[in-house]
Amino acid sequence: MCTLIVRTGQPLTLMGVRDEFADRPWEGPGEHWPEYPGVIGGRDLKAGGTWLAVNPAARRAAALLNGHGTAAPETTKVSRGDLALRAAYTGEPPGAGLTRYDPFHLVIADLTGIRMFSWDGDRLTTSVLPEGTSMVVNSGLDPDSERVAAYLPRFESQVWQELIKAEPSADPGALIIRHELPDGRVFASLSVMEVTLTPDAVTYEFTDLTADRDG
Numbered sequence: 275m276c277t278l279i280v281r282t283g284q285p286l287t288l289m290g291v292r293d294e295f296a297d298r299p300w301e302g303p304g305e306h307w308p309e310y311p312g313v314i315g316g317r318d319l320k321a322g323g324t325w326l327a328v329n330p331a332a333r334r335a336a337a338l339l340n341g342h343g344t345a346a347p348e349t350t351k352v353s354r355g356d357l358a359l360r361a362a363y364t365g366e367p368p369g370a371g372l373t374r375y376d377p378f379h380l381v382i383a384d385l386t387g388i389r390m391f392s393w394d395g396d397r398l399t400t401s402v403l404p405e406g407t408s409m410v411v412n413s414g415l416d417p418d419s420e421r422v423a424a425y426l427p428r429f430e431s432q433v434w435q436e437l438i439k440a441e442p443s444a445d446p447g448a449l450i451i452r453h454e455l456p457d458g459r460v461f462a463s464l465s466v467m468e469v470t471l472t473p474d475a476v477t478y479e480f481t482d483l484t485a486d487r488d489g
Contacts, residue, residue, distance in 0.1 A: 275325035285470040323355015327362035336361035341377030344395025420447035
């Protein structure tokens with residue numbers, strides 16, 4: 275996932291925009307993982323994990339974004355897709371063995387607050403997201419990001435679902451993207467998932483952006 279928008283308060287709301295190669299197989303949200311009973315998320319069919327997981331019983335969600343830094347050794351590298359699953363299920367931050375993972379940002383949200391754990395390949399840092407509306411991108415909480423500069427004010431003032439209706443673009447500041455690469459592959463925004471958490475209920479709305487758009 276490449277963009278996460280978070281709004282504190284009642285309800286606590288998260289929206290994740292997943293950008294990925296269009297030919298990488300996936301399926302929509304469900305309880306796909308018997309080892310994490312009750313956890314719901316879209317599943318990456320290549321590596322088996324997820325980018326945004328919801329645990330309705332615990333009123334908890336966890337989102338995973340790729341980060342910047344030092345890649346894990348190829349001989350020991352494992353998929354980052356299990357990190358959001360475990361975090362949504364247990365509520366615990368990532369633990370030992372982080373050197374097996376490429377850099378990431380892991381956001382864990384529940385009714386007590388929102389924490390972000392960032393691994394750059396060498397060290398893990400922890401931050402608490404501020405009150406109000408925040409955007410997390412691959413460079414973290416980065417106000418200098420073109421996407422954040424273009425869209426954070428809009429997420430603070432507009433209806434979120436309207437913003438994801440934008441036409442895909444290769445512009446660095448675009449929220450919904452589509453890049454046609456020299457080798458013919460397409461890297462694009464494939465889906466959006468919006469989650470709300472309250473003491474009484476958890477809801478999610480999933481939008482498959484490939485349903486109406488080629489690639």
